[in-house]
Each structure stands twice: as structure tokens, then as C-alpha cells.
Amino acid sequence: xxxxxxxxxxxxxxxxxxFVLFLVFALESLGVFFVxxxxxQDLVAFQDQITLPQYVTNRxxxxxxxxxxxxxxxxxxxxxxGFTNNNIENIQVIDKSGTIRGTLxxxxxxxxQKTEDPNTLKALTDDPNFFNTRDVTSNNERQEIMTIPxxxxxxGNNRELLGVIxxxxxxxxxxxxxxxxxxxxxxxxxxxxxxxxxxxxxxxKTITQPxxxxxxxxxxxxAGDYSMINHIYGTDEVSQLAHSVNELSQRIExxxxxxxxxxxxxxxVLTHMADGVLLATRHGQVTIINQAASNFLEVDEGQALxxxxxxxxxxxxxxTVEDLLEDQTDFPVNFSRDGKNLIVQTYVSLIKRQSGLIxxxxxxxxxxxxxxxxxxxxxxxxxxxxxxxxxPLTSVRSYVDALADxxxxxxxxxxxxxxxxxxxxxxxxRMINDLLELSRLDQGTMEVRTELVxxxxxxxxxxxxxxxxxxxESLDEQVKNKKDYNIVRNIxxxxxxxxVDPDKFTQVLDNLMNNAVKYSPDGGTITATLEKRKGQAxxxxxxxxxxxxxxxxxNIFNRFFRVDESRSRIQGGSGLGLAISKEVVEKFGGRVWAxxxxxxxxxxxxxLDAVEDDLLEGxxxxx
Numbered sequence: 097x098x099x100x101x102x103x104x105x106x107x108x109x110x111x112x113x114x115f116v117l118f119l120v121f122a123l124e125s126l127g128v129f130f131v132x133x134x135x136x137q138d139l140v141a142f143q144d145q146i147t148l149p150q151y152v153t154n155r156x157x158x159x160x161x162x163x164x165x166x167x168x169x170x171x172x173x174x175x176x177x178g179f180t181n182n183n184i185e186n187i188q189v190i191d192k193s194g195t196i197r198g199t200l201x202x203x204x205x206x207x208x209q210k211t212e213d214p215n216t217l218k219a220l221t222d223d224p225n226f227f228n229t230r231d232v233t234s235n236n237e238r239q240e241i242m243t244i245p246x247x248x249x250x251x252g253n254n255r256e257l258l259g260v261i262x263x264x265x266x267x268x269x270x271x272x273x274x275x276x277x278x279x280x281x282x283x284x285x286x287x288x289x290x291x292x293x294x295x296x297x298x299x300x301k302t303i304t305q306p307x308x309x310x311x312x313x314x315x316x317x318x319a320g321d322y323s324m325i326n327h328i329y330g331t332d333e334v335s336q337l338a339h340s341v342n343e344l345s346q347r348i349e350x351x352x353x354x355x356x357x358x359x360x361x362x363x364x365v366l367t368h369m370a371d372g373v374l375l376a377t378r379h380g381q382v383t384i385i386n387q388a389a390s391n392f393l394e395v396d397e398g399q400a401l402x403x404x405x406x407x408x409x410x411x412x413x414x415x416t417v418e419d420l421l422e423d424q425t426d427f428p429v430n431f432s433r434d435g436k437n438l439i440v441q442t443y444v445s446l447i448k449r450q451s452g453l454i455x456x457x458x459x460x461x462x463x464x465x466x467x468x469x470x471x472x473x474x475x476x477x478x479x480x481x482x483x484x485x486x487x488p489l490t491s492v493r494s495y496v497d498a499l500a501d502x503x504x505x506x507x508x509x510x511x512x513x514x515x516x517x518x519x520x521x522x523x524x525x526r527m528i529n530d531l532l533e534l535s536r537l538d539q540g541t542m543e544v545r546t547e548l549v550x551x552x553x554x555x556x557x558x559x560x561x562x563x564x565x566x567x568x569e570s571l572d573e574q575v576k577n578k579k580d581y582n583i584v585r586n587i588x589x590x591x592x593x594x595x596v597d598p599d600k601f602t603q604v605l606d607n608l609m610n611n612a613v614k615y616s617p618d619g620g621t622i623t624a625t626l627e628k629r630k631g632q633a634x635x636x637x638x639x640x641x642x643x644x645x646x647x648x649x650x651n652i653f654n655r656f657f658r659v660d661e662s663r664s665r666i667q668g669g670s671g672l673g674l675a676i677s678k679e680v681v682e683k684f685g686g687r688v689w690a691x692x693x694x695x696x697x698x699x700x701x702x703x704l705d706a707v708e709d710d711l712l713e714g715x716x717x718x719x
Contacts (some may be wrong), residue, residue: 111300111574112293119292125287131278138270139240143229146183146242146265153261157246160191160258169207172198176316183238183265191259194220202618213260219243219260222248232268238267306334310341322349372440375447377406378454379416392440393460394432405459408444420444420457428464439465476654488520531672544597544683548707551592551633555626559583566613581613592633593707596684604680604688607673608637608700615698616641633706644692652690653678 102649157177162168172189176198193219194210211217218226230241242263247255297388300621306328306554316324322345328338328673372389376382393400393408400408406417409429424444431438440461447456494511504510566581613621614620620640645654653674681688681702692698 107298111303112296112394115296116289116293120285122145123288127278127281127285131274134277135274138232138274142183142240142265142267142270143242145261146181146240148179148187148244148261148263151181153244153246156189156261157248157258160189160197160246161248169197172208173246176200184263185266186264188262188264189259189617190216190220190256190262192220192472202499211260215241216260216262219245220257222257231359240265240267253349271367274548283350303334306338310334310338313345313555316373317345317348320352322346322352370463374405374408374459375670376459378417378421378456380457382408382421383456388691389461392438392463394431394633405457411458413618415684417457420459421454428646429461437465440467471600488524491520492517499673544600546597546684549598549601551588551594551626551635554598554602555587555605555635556585558602558609559585559624562609562613569702578618579661582621584621584623586623586627590628592626592628594633594684594704595707596704600680601684604677604702605635605637605675609704611643611673611700612637612639612698615639620697628706631706631708633704635702635704636699638697640697643694643696644698645688645694646692649690649692653688 114438145598152175155392156172159168159171162171171539176187176189177200179200186199187198188196189198190211190646191197196207196209198207199503215226215230226243229710230243232239232241242265244261244263246258246260248258249255306326309326309328312322313326315629318321325342325345326338328335366384366386369386369388372392373384373386374382374389375384382400382403385397390397390400395408404417405420406412411429424446426441426443429440429442431440441464443462445459445460445576447458449455495517499513500512503513506543560570564582566583609622609624616622616639618641622640623632623636623638625638667695680687681704684704686702686704688700690698690700
């Protein structure tokens with residue numbers, strides 16, 4: 097069934113069908129015209145054959161004018177009886193009153209009866225609408241009926257209608273001859289039709305076979321296969337078309353390879369770009385979006401395509417597509433992702449045709465969040481360093497000016513002033529050392545000597561030292577409030593081994609313990625915890641001090657950040673201790689974070705990868 101439908105839809109069938117239909121139409125038209133002309137001519141000849149001779153009509157006129165009606169009727173009967181014509185079936189003579197005066201054969205209406213034929217009555221009343229000849233069918237037999245008016249001329253050229261003669265002739269023999277000729281014509285037409293079908297199929301095949309080859313070639317080209325070459329030779333139009341398709345295939349192959357290579361390079365560039373790229377029409381509908389842009393906008397490529405670029409960038413009420421077309425100035429866009437603010441700088445460029453018509457817009461999204469953060473931190477760092485250094489320098493200058501103005505002569509005052517100058521100088525020195533250490537950490541030049549350390553022993557050593565310092569009330573010059581501090585140890589009995597630099601990590605623990613004491617001005621319990629959980633060593637130092645506001649928790653490890661400037665200034669310190677601790681812990685592959693409730697104290701946590709026991713049992717673990 098499929099093959100049949102395919103054949104019926106083919107151009108070969110259409111060409112054959114058109115050829116055959118044209119031939120059928122021509123034959124039918126010719127046949128109809130021929131048969132019609134033959135019928136027309138035969139009917140004219142037949143009418144001539146059934147027309148009564150002039151002598152018969154004249155004698156009938158005389159009989160109708162005979163005053164003796166019976167004699168006239170007898171004369172009419174004699175005339176009709178003596179008339180012989182194989183084509184005529186019946187003749188009726190009807191006078192002007194519509195009375196039948198004589199018939200060739202006895203019919204339904206006998207002599208002396210009134211005629212009922214409407215056409216005859218029209219002729220007797222001299223109605224111009226009567227038919228001289230009529231072609232009628234009677235009992236499935238076609239007849240020709242001829243009505244002949246009988247007129248005489250009187251004085252003054254006036255005509256007088258005496259009656260009519262109605263001749264009934266059978267057309268059977270005439271149409272039998274026409275039918276025979278028509279059947280001969282039909283048989284000849286069928287023979288010609290069959291021959292034309294075969295000829296049409298052959299001719300259409302010679303035309304369509306090269307077209308089918310070209311069609312297969314173009315289908316292969318459309319499918320991406322350019323290897324097929326047609327071998328159609330000649331000088332006709334189809335051969336020229338085949339040659340052109342061969343050249344077209346080669347050119348398309350070359351162009352496709354070039355375009356494919358360019359597309360692959362473009363896709364590779366777009367895919368691996370760190371910046372987002374959006375391509376939109378001049379009406380703002382997105383047509384291309386790369387992975388980076390999808391990540392920025394948190395939308396799938398399928399969802400983004402077709403959407404308006406203003407909606408994607410959430411610029412409703414701020415910018416329109418017309419604004420982008422008129423002003424290509426770059427602008428920042430803020431996005432919120434996972435509770436964090438993402439700042440993306442958007443660069444706009446237009447795609448123009450040679451005519452100058454704008455056909456599209458390119459938007460490049462560059463993430464400047466980290467850059468903005470670094471710039472803000474740099475500005476804050478410079479401001480903080482300037483502020484932190486200016487404070488002790490101002491203090492030193494004030495005391496030096498006082499000494500220069502004469503305070504140096506008072507030994508007791510001079511001694512106190514010099515003590516303050518010395519303290520501020522040491523403070524600046526510690527700050528500069530901390531800055532240098534941070535700089536070395538940033539540049540990766542800090543010398544780190546890691547070794548396998550028993551964290552239980554190291555932590556206990558640090559805590560023992562703080563116990564002794566607190567007992568002697570000499571932790572710091574600022575800590576002389578004689579408050580009661582109690583260090584509670586929750587240290588696991590299981591040995592916990594880590595790979596760190598003991599000196600650097602001791603400095604981290606010192607910083608955290610110092611903060612716990614400094615920011616617990618009312619004394620209280622400091623809980624030091626060490627445990628091993630899921631392959632990690634976890635250290636926690638919890639105090640009952642002032643606590644840290646929730647909004648400041650993520651900033652406390654920033655350089656020079658202080659929760660409360662006035663409070664921190666009283667407690668002393670450079671503001672770099674937590675920043676250094678964070679950098680050192682991360683240097684060892686760990687992390688440090690804080691938890692706090694304002695007014696209820698803070699807890700600082702350190703997580704480091706623990707060295708498993710099976711590694712310590714080897715013979716060369718300390719190699």
C-alpha cells in the first residue's frame with residue numbers, strides 16, 4: 097500500500113496522468129464534436145428524406161378546400177395510402193379546425209377526431225412558438241415529428257391556413273448507425289489510450305529518472321552526506337541541473353566544514369568562558385546563552401531562550417530594550433544567590449549589518465563580586481592600618497612633645513611618659529609584625545615546618561600555660577581586674593594526631609584563648625574541648641563573655657574588624673589575631689569558625705584532618 101501511495105504521489109505518475117488526461121480530453125472532445133456533427137448532418141438529411149413532395153401537399157390542400165368533405169377525406173386517404181417511405185411511420189392531415197382528416201395508419205386518434213397535440217394546435221392558431229420539427233422519445237424509441245402548415249394565397253396576397261400535415265418518422269435506424277460509429281470511435285480511443293499510457297510511462301521515466309537521482313543526491317546533502325556524485329551527462333536542462341547540483345554539493349561541503357569549525361570554536365569559547373554571554377534580538381528575545389550566564393541567572397538554557405533579556409536580568413522599571421540600544425554604557429546588576437549578594441558588571445554591544453540596521457544585542461556578564469569585596473577590604477584595610485598606626489603614633493608624639501616642653505625635668509613624670517611611649521612603640525611593633533606575617537601568608541612565603549603532633553599534648557600544654565598565667569594575674573597589662581577565670585578541659589583520652597607546624601598552631605591557640613579571656617571581663621568558665629569525630633580533630637574554646645552579634649559573625653575573621661571599637665580599644669590588641677589564625681588553620685587544610693549568642697558568650701571551633709592510627713603503626717611513618 098505504501099509503494100502504491102508513493103507511486104501515486106511521484107512526478108512520474110503525474111506526468112503520465114497529465115499526458116493521459118490530456119489525450120483522453122482531446123479524444124473525448126474530438127469524439128463529441130465528431131458525433132455531434134454527424135448527428136446534426138444525419139438529422140438534416142433525415143428531415144429532407146421525410147419531407148413530403150410538393151405535389152402531395154398541393155393535392156392535400158385541394159382536398160381540404162373541397163366543399164364535399166367526404167370526397168376530400170377519401171382523396172386524402174388515397175394520397176396517403178399511395179405514399180411510401182420506409183422512414184415514415186405515420187402521417188396525419190388536420191384541417192384548420194383541428195379535426196383529423198386522414199392518417200397513414202390507424203393510431204390512437206382516428207379520422208374525424210380532434211387533435212390533442214399542443215404543437216399542432218399552436219400551428220393551427222398561427223402561434224410562432226410552434227416547432228416545425230421535434231425530436232421526441234416514444235416507448236423508448238426516438239422519433240422525429242415534422243409539422244407542415246398548409247397555406248393558400250387569396251386576393252390581395254393574404255394567406256389562409258387550411259390545416260397542417262404532421263409526419264412521424266422513426267430515428268431508430270439513424271441512431272443505430274450513429275451508435276455503431278461511436279463504439280468504433282470508443283474502441284479506437286481505448287486502444288490509443290492504452291498505447292498512450294505505455295508511452296507516457298516510458299517518456300516520464302526518461303524524464304523523472306535523472307530527477308530521482310538528483311533528489312537522492314539532494315537528500316544526502318540535506319542529511320550531511322556530500323560524497324554522492326550523480327553521473328548524468330547530456331546537454332539538456334536536466335543534465336545541466338545535475339552538473340549544478342554536483343558543484344553545489346562540493347561548495348556546501350566546503351562551507352559546512354568552515355561553518356562547523358567556526359561554530360565549534362565559538363561554542364568552545366562560549367562554554368569555557370568565565371563570563372556570561374547573552375545574545376538577543378533587537379526586540380530583546382534571548383537566542384543564545386552560555387553556561388556561565390545560566391549560572392549567574394540561575395536558569396536553564398531552555399527556559400532562557402525566547403525570554404526577554406530585561407526580565408532575565410531583573411531590570412524591570414530600571415532599563416528597557418530601547419535603553420540598551422541607545423546607550424551601550426556598562427552597568428552593574430545585583431543578584432541574590434544562596435543568601436549572598438552577587439554583583440555582575442554587564443557590558444552591552446550591538447550587532448549591526450552592513451546597512452547599519454541593528455539585528456541583535458550582545459550582553460557580557462562579568463562577575464565582579466570578589467573584586468568589589470577585595471576593593472572594599474583593601475579600602476577598609478588601608479583605612480584600618482592608617483587608623484591603628486595613627487593612634488599610637490599620636491600618643492607617642494603627644495608624650496614626646498610633653499617631654500620636650502619640660503616634663504623631662506620631672507623624673508617621675510618623665511619615667512611614666514617614657515613607659516607609655518615604650519608600650520605604644522611595642523604595640524606598633526607587634527602590629528607591624530602581624531602585618532608582615534599576614535603578608536607572608538598571602539604571598540605563600542611564610543616558612544611552615546609541619547610535623548606529626550599529638551594534639552592532646554599540645555592543647556594541654558597551652559592550657560597549662562594559661563592556667564599559670566591566670567593564677568599569676570599577669571596575662572596582659574589590660575587584664576588586671578582580678579576576676580575569677582576557670583578553664584574546664586573536655587579532652588578526649590584517645591590520642592589525636594594531626595600534621596601541623598607546632599609553633600604556628602600554638603600561636604592560633606594562644607590567640608583564641610587570649611580572646612576568650614579578654615572578652616570575658618566578668619570572669620567565668622572557659623571550656624576547652626578536644627574530640628575526634630569522623631576522621632577529624634575538633635577543638636572548641638567556649639567562653640561566657642560578651643558574645644558577638646549575629647550580623648558580625650561572618651566578619652570577625654576579617655583584618656582589623658572589631659565588633660565594638662570602643663570595647664576592643666580598651667581590651668587592646670591589633671585586630672589581626674583572628675585573621676592570622678584563620679590563614680594559619682587554612683594553611684594546614686583545616687577550617688575555623690565561630691558560634692555566638694550576644695550576652696551569653698562565644699564558641700570558636702577548629703577542624704583539622706586527623707591522622708588515622710593505622711598510618712602511625714607503620715615502620716616508616718616518621719621517615
